[in-house]
Amino acid sequence: MVPPMSGQTPSEQCFTDAASLSKTDWAEARQALTGPQPGSLNIAHAVLDRQVAAGRGDRAAVLSLGRRYEKRRLSVAQLADQAARLAQVLTRHGIVPGDKVAVLTGRRIELYVAAFGAWKAGAVFCPLFSAFGPGPLKSRLELSQAKVLIATEDLYRRKVAGLRASLPDLVHVLLIGEDGQPVAGEDAEDFNALVAAATPAATIATQAEDPAFLHFTSGTTGTPKGVLHSHSAVVAQTLTARLVFGLQEDDVFWCTADPGWITNTAYALIAPLANGCQVVVDEAEFDPRRWYGILKDEKVNVWYTTPTNIRMMMRYGAALARVYKENSLRVAASVGEPLNPEAVAWGEKALGVPFLDTWWQTETGAIAIANCPGRAKAGSMGMPLPGVEAAVMSRELTRITPVDQPDEVGELALRADLPSMFTAYMGEGAHYDSSFVDGWYLTGDLVRRDSDGCYWFVGRADDMIKSASHTIGPFEVECGLMDHPAVAEIGVVGKPDLLLREVPVAFISLNPGFEPGEALRVELLTFARQCLGGALAPREIHFVDAMPKTTTGKILRRALKAKAVAEPEDDELILAPVHAGRFDDE
Ligand code: PRX
Numbered sequence: 001m002v003p004p005m006s007g008q009t010p011s012e013q014c015f016t017d018a019a020s021l022s023k024t025d026w027a028e029a030r031q032a033l034t035g036p037q038p039g040s041l042n043i044a045h046a047v048l049d050r051q052v053a054a055g056r057g058d059r060a061a062v063l064s065l066g067r068r069y070e071k072r073r074l075s076v077a078q079l080a081d082q083a084a085r086l087a088q089v090l091t092r093h094g095i096v097p098g099d100k101v102a103v104l105t106g107r108r109i110e111l112y113v114a115a116f117g118a119w120k121a122g123a124v125f126c127p128l129f130s131a132f133g134p135g136p137l138k139s140r141l142e143l144s145q146a147k148v149l150i151a152t153e154d155l156y157r158r159k160v161a162g163l164r165a166s167l168p169d170l171v172h173v174l175l176i177g178e179d180g181q182p183v184a185g186e187d188a189e190d191f192n193a194l195v196a197a198a199t200p201a202a203t204i205a206t207q208a209e210d211p212a213f214l215h216f217t218s219g220t221t222g223t224p225k226g227v228l229h230s231h232s233a234v235v236a237q238t239l240t241a242r243l244v245f246g247l248q249e250d251d252v253f254w255c256t257a258d259p260g261w262i263t264n265t266a267y268a269l270i271a272p273l274a275n276g277c278q279v280v281v282d283e284a285e286f287d288p289r290r291w292y293g294i295l296k297d298e299k300v301n302v303w304y305t306t307p308t309n310i311r312m313m314m315r316y317g318a319a320l321a322r323v324y325k326e327n328s329l330r331v332a333a334s335v336g337e338p339l340n341p342e343a344v345a346w347g348e349k350a351l352g353v354p355f356l357d358t359w360w361q362t363e364t365g366a367i368a369i370a371n372c373p374g375r376a377k378a379g380s381m382g383m384p385l386p387g388v389e390a391a392v393m394s395r396e397l398t399r400i401t402p403v404d405q406p407d408e409v410g411e412l413a414l415r416a417d418l419p420s421m422f423t424a425y426m427g428e429g430a431h432y433d434s435s436f437v438d439g440w441y442l443t444g445d446l447v448r449r450d451s452d453g454c455y456w457f458v459g460r461a462d463d464m465i466k467s468a469s470h471t472i473g474p475f476e477v478e479c480g481l482m483d484h485p486a487v488a489e490i491g492v493v494g495k496p497d498l499l500l501r502e503v504p505v506a507f508i509s510l511n512p513g514f515e516p517g518e519a520l521r522v523e524l525l526t527f528a529r530q531c532l533g534g535a536l537a538p539r540e541i542h543f544v545d546a547m548p549k550t551t552t553g554k555i556l557r558r559a560l561k562a563k564a565v566a567e568p569e570d571d572e573l574i575l576a577p578v579h580a581g582r583f584d585d586e
Contacts, residue, residue, distance in 0.1 A: 026387055026419050030208065030235045033274070040205035043212055043234045044119035047274045048080040049203055059250070060278040063298065064109035067284045072109050076273070079112055084200030086117025093148060093172045097122030097204055098211060102146035102170075103259065104137070104155050106130040107268075107281050110176050111259050113195065114150045115269050119212060122204035123148075124228070126214040129260025130155055133533030135480050136224070138163045140216050143226045143426055145169045150191060152176045153183050159533075161187065208232040211423065215262045217362040218464065218473025226426030227262075227362045234270055236366035236420035241271035243385050244358055244370045245302045245331050249276035252328070254294065255304040256282070261470065262362045263335055266420075267304050277302075288316040292324035295351070299328040306336045306469035310343045310355060311499055321350030329353050331373060335360065336469030337501050338457045341378035357381055359455065361443060362471075363435070365420030369455050380454040381447070389415035392449050393440065400437050406451040409458050413440040463557050465494035467502050472536055474557070477504055480532040484524060486514040489547045491555040492538060495564040505564045506538040509547055516543035542567060 033046035051057060057077025064072040074082070090101065101118040103125065105111045111127070118125040126144045128137060137159055141149070146169060151160065153175045164170065164187060173188040183190040206212070212231045216224040241247050253272035257263035272279050280298050284290060291313065295303065313321070332353045334343075339357040347355040358370040359381040369390060371382035384390040392403040392410035403410035414421075416439050425432045435441055446458040465472040474492040481490050488511045494502030508524070510516060521541050528537040548559035 026235055026239070026417075029239050030232070030419065033234060033238065035205075036203050037205035039207075041208040041231045041234070042119060042122075042203050042206045043231050043270060044080075044083060044116045045203045046231075046234045046238070047270055048076055048083065048116060051076045051276065052080050056276070059276065061273055062109055062112050062279055062281060063252075064281040065283060065294065065298075074109060074112065079116060081200055082113045082195055083116035083120050084203070085195045085198040086113055087120035087203070088198040088201035089174075089194045090117060090121040090123060090148060091201060092198075095121055095123050095148060097206060098124065099148075100124045100126045100144045100146040100214060102126045102128055102141055102144055102149045104128045104130060104149065104151040104160065105176060105259065106152065106155065106283065107259060107264075108152070108176075108283050109281060110150070110191065111281075112269065115213075115265070117195075119206075119231075120201060120203045122206050122210070124211045124214050125265070127259040127265065129258055129533075129535060131258070131533050131535035132159075132260070133480075133529070133531050133536070134159050134163055135483075135531040136476065136533060136536060138166065139223055139476075140226075141167050141170060143216070143223065144214055148172045148174065150174045150176070153178060153188075156188065206231050208235075208419075209423070213265055214426065215260075215265065215362050218471050218476055224473065224476060225428060225431070226424075227422045228424040228426055229365050229420065230423050233266070233365045233420035234274060236418055237266045237271040238274040239387070240367040240370075240385055241267060241275055244333060244356065244367055244372055245304070246373055247272065247275040247277055247302065251275075251277040251301040251330075252280060252299050253277045253302045253304070254280040254282075254298070254300045256306070256309060257304075262365070263304070266366055272302075286312060288313055288320060292321065295329060296324045296327045301328050301330045303329060303332045305332070305334055307334050307339045307343060308337070308468045308500055310334060310339070310347070313350070314343065314346050315499070318346075318350055325350070325352060327351065331356065333358050333370075335367070337466050338381075339379075344376075344378040354378070359457070361445075363422045363441070363443070364414065364418060365422060366418070368414055368418065377452065377454045380450070380456050382455065383453050384414075384455075388418060390455065391440065392447060392455075393442065395437075395442060398434075398437060400440060400442070407448050409446055409448050411461055412443045412445045412447045412455065413437075414443065415439060416441045463493070465492075465502050465504050467494065467497070467504060468500045470535060472504055474504070477506065477528075477532060477536050477538060480536065481506060481508070481524065481528055481538075483531065484527050486510050486520060486524065489555070491547055491557060491560045493557050493561045493564050495540070495561075495567070503539040504536070505540040505542065505567075507542050507544050507547065507560050507563065509544050540564075540567070 035045045061076045061079045062074040101123045103114045115125045174191040175183040175188045176191045177183045255268035333356040335358045344354045356371040358367045360367045368388045393400040393413045477492040478490045489509045491507045495505045497503045548556040
């Protein structure tokens with residue numbers, strides 16, 4: 001079904017065996033994952049129930065490391081059992097297949113119970129980013145129409161409780177108390193108590209095309225887009241993880257992504273467990289010693305992280321890395337932004353394995369292009385995986401034509417038949433339809449393909465900001481700040497940053513009666529952090545008398561970007577540190 005990985009070491013820069021990776025047979029793979037009824041497909045069944053039925057329930061599934069390194073573990077059977085109990089709780093709370101269950105927990109063991117419980121009940125798992133403030137959380141909860149929210153008590157009380165009155169769809173809130181403490185309050189119930197008291201429910205026999213998870217991605221205009229995926233995604237996620245990471249049963253797999261991002265759903269929750277691996281979950285924030293320690297002490301074999309995290313590790317130097325060089329790593333990979341050759345080489349020097357760059361999007365649901373062990377070219381995104389057809393296209397309105405010349409820039413397009421391809425932008429049918437032309441999904445990324453067939457990232461075709469490997473829509477940041485009475489007009493752009501690649505910066509013109517100055521700047525930055533959260537708030541604010549505009553009156557972001565680049569460093573005012581893509585918004 002899946003071609004074996006070549007025996008070459010990951011560092012070998014070789015393309016000859018690319019051809020030996022035959023076209024993956026998605027249908028055959030789907031057949032292997034089918035259940036609980038013949039012809040049905042449910043992620044929870046494919047990942048957990050299948051293993052339990054095969055007598056492999058005792059295998060380690062999740063190892064969670066608390067902030068003080070307290071270890072909590074779940075075997076496959078324990079996770080399946082707790083998820084089945086949660087499924088019964090959800091059903092009792094009125095959840096029917098297709099309903100959304102929002103989850104705001106950060107990285108922790110209950111996230112696994114929540115996700116697989118939702119899937120067992122046939123519900124749609126909708127994880128939210130814990131570094132978002134109340135504003136972005138409200139718009140996402142509204143768009144999802146979630147009936148149930150599962151959250152830690154702390155995140156709920158700080159960010160969502162005040163919004164309850166404006167979220168009529170949200171009927172039930174299930175809270176996880178700090179350190180297992182029982183939860184009190186009239187507006188919520190105790191997640192752990194409910195799960196413990198429930199009886200396990202059987203997994204619903206969903207179909208491959210039934211909705212399974214919902215993630216949000218930002219657009220350059222309008223509200224965030226709800227990107228819906230079906231149970232069929234498990235097929236591509238399971239196989240791509242095997243192809244790229246060369247996963248073997250009992251591998252220890254660590255993915256550092258926050259649950260709000262699809263990387264976590266695909267490659268922390270689904271793919272490694274479906275391949276019989278154990279996942280490591282770290283609840284704490286970035287700390288280089290801790291991260292090296294986890295890699296070594298927990299005998300991590302496969303590590304999936306971001307270029308920003310790698311740059312953070314690099315900053316702490318090779319001497320620290322050398323202390324931990326004796327590790328169990330076989331493959332290390334990154335996603336989210338370009339990975340430069342220096343970072344690839346540093347991986348080899350510091351950790352003993354080079355980093356493999358992988359490319360995909362929330363919309364594609366699984367890795368589409370990657371450097372695989374044995375066929376890697378540092379600095380490039382790699383090649384399309386077997387079973388994935390990619391092309392460079394030139395687009396004019398609704399017409400596309402392939403760009404066949406090597407190294408010519410065009411828009412990256414993928415054949416729409418990828419099993420993990422998104423099935424809808426929630427409530428935006430026309431936008432969804434316009435993303436596909438002649439059976440190709442157009443990604444919005446500008447790339448070039450070299451004569452070896454490797455793809456190189458050139459940039460985005462739109463104004464999206466990439467900060468700490470996360471995609472930020474300037475419009476959402478602008479909307480958040482427009483609520484402040486001082487703001488007349490605002491334009492937000494990405495300013496290049498050595499560590500985070502870009503940081504969002506805002507240019508603001510003021511309403512009459514407001515004076516530009518340090519006091520107002522601090523007030524606006526604080527306001528932005530409170531309402532948008534650390535992940536979206538601009539890092540700098542600049543006052544302008546008038547916005548540069550196009551002849552049709554639109555803010556000229558290009559001109560603002562040039563201004564942002566020219567702004568001197570000492571003009572910056574940073575309110576709170578951002579560590580390696582993790583946003584400290586305590
Ligand atoms: O622009 C590309 C960039 O991240 C975008 C997708 O972001 P998101 O939907 O948030 O998903 C991120 C993780 C799956 C892409 O359109 N991107 C992703 N991977 C790479 C990349 N840019 C360059 N190189 C990559 N390897």
